[in-house]
Amino acid sequence: MAFEGLADRLQSTIKKITGKGKVSEQDVKEMTREVRLALLEADVNFKVVKQLITKIKERAIGQEVMESLTPGQQVIKVVKEELTQLMGGEQSKIAVADRSPTVIMMVGLQGAGKTTTTGKLANHLRKKHNRNPLLVACDVYRPAAIKQLETLGTQLDMPVFSMGTEANPVDIAHQAIEHAKEEHRDYVIIDTAGRLHVDENLMDELQSIKNDVKPDEIFLVVDSMTGQDAVNVAESFNEQLDITGVVLTKLDGDTRGGAALSIKSVTDKPIKFAGMGEKLDQLEAFHPERMASRILG
Ligand code: GDP
Numbered sequence: 001m002a003f004e005g006l007a008d009r010l011q012s013t014i015k016k017i018t019g020k021g022k023v024s025e026q027d028v029k030e031m032t033r034e035v036r037l038a039l040l041e042a043d044v045n046f047k048v049v050k051q052l053i054t055k056i057k058e059r060a061i062g063q064e065v066m067e068s069l070t071p072g073q074q075v076i077k078v079v080k081e082e083l084t085q086l087m088g089g090e091q092s093k094i095a096v097a098d099r100s101p102t103v104i105m106m107v108g109l110q111g112a113g114k115t116t117t118t119g120k121l122a123n124h125l126r127k128k129h130n131r132n133p134l135l136v137a138c139d140v141y142r143p144a145a146i147k148q149l150e151t152l153g154t155q156l157d158m159p160v161f162s163m164g165t166e167a168n169p170v171d172i173a174h175q176a177i178e179h180a181k182e183e184h185r186d187y188v189i190i191d192t193a194g195r196l197h198v199d200e201n202l203m204d205e206l207q208s209i210k211n212d213v214k215p216d217e218i219f220l221v222v223d224s225m226t227g228q229d230a231v232n233v234a235e236s237f238n239e240q241l242d243i244t245g246v247v248l249t250k251l252d253g254d255t256r257g258g259a260a261l262s263i264k265s266v267t268d269k270p271i272k273f274a275g276m277g278e279k280l281d282q283l284e285a286f287h288p289e290r291m292a293s294r295i296l297g
Helices: 004-018 025-041 046-062 071-086 114-129 143-156 169-182 200-213 228-241 258-267 288-296
Strands: 102-107 133-137 187-191 217-223 245-249 271-275 283-285
Touching (some): 004 025, 004 071, 004 288, 025 046, 025 071, 046 071, 046 258, 071 258, 071 288, 102 114, 102 200, 114 133, 114 143, 114 187, 114 245, 114 271, 114 283, 133 143, 169 187, 169 200, 200 228, 228 258, 258 271
Parallel strands (some): 102 187, 133 187, 217 245, 245 271
Antiparallel strands (some): 271 283
16 A cells, blocks of 8 residues: 555654653654655655655744644644645546536556546546546557557446547547537547657647647546656646646555655646556545545554
8 A cells, every 4th residue: 555654654753742742842853854754765756855844844843832732743733734735735626617528638658547547537427426428549559558448438338439540639539529519428538648758749649639629637647656757757748738637546556655745746736536456446536635644644
């Protein structure tokens, strides 16, 4: 499970001060040092760590006393609030277009979990929001990718729009939206091509699709197991495409969690969902506060 190392370290640090009737400046310093090390070990971006620690120190040292909490608990509350803020504060909602269909473009590197997440998201929209999505296969470079999406469509009993590998991705996306209107589908989820690395051709193609379909959301799917790389990938996709949100996959794996804690502050785009396994129902709306509680125990 993600964050195990981070959670263990933070929790043992916190245990030391929980019961304290009095927390000295020295205590706060010691604790923030531990928190800092734990975050760096969890592969959180060092700039992000620096900012977070500064805020925690400022607030924890100078704070007014709340009667219901011991000073130790107050310090912990500050750490939790700051971790929550770091991950985006409020839970971020998915867009609904004024006029149907709402168009979501899924982008990301190959292997990040884009196609799987497309299926999971469609399932989520149907189950939790009572929607009827259309899935669109725009990865024309890999016949296996189209097949994979079609298989997901069959499993979900949901239509998949594809035009094979000969058509142009922009045409496919465009026609898919027309098709969705005719069929009264209220969401269109476009699975785009991925590459092993960020490259210009890929970005050009994604930009062309974006300009044509004017998506309501562009979700970048990133593999949380790749740590700082995930943060760098998010930065470049965001620069090129101005994404609207991030889906972090494989948070069920043995990730150190750094990506989850850095992406929002580096890109200023919210994490919208977390992939918690390979199955189609293993996608969770991302709640910064719940995640912070999970980390702090
Ligand atoms: P794409 O190339 O980005 O479309 O990636 P895929 O959707 O084909 O996923 C790549 C691999 O990651 C597949 O084996 C998926 O089952 C797996 N995967 C995707 N999301 C998750 C997740 O949240 N947890 C785990 N454990 N595996 C995932």
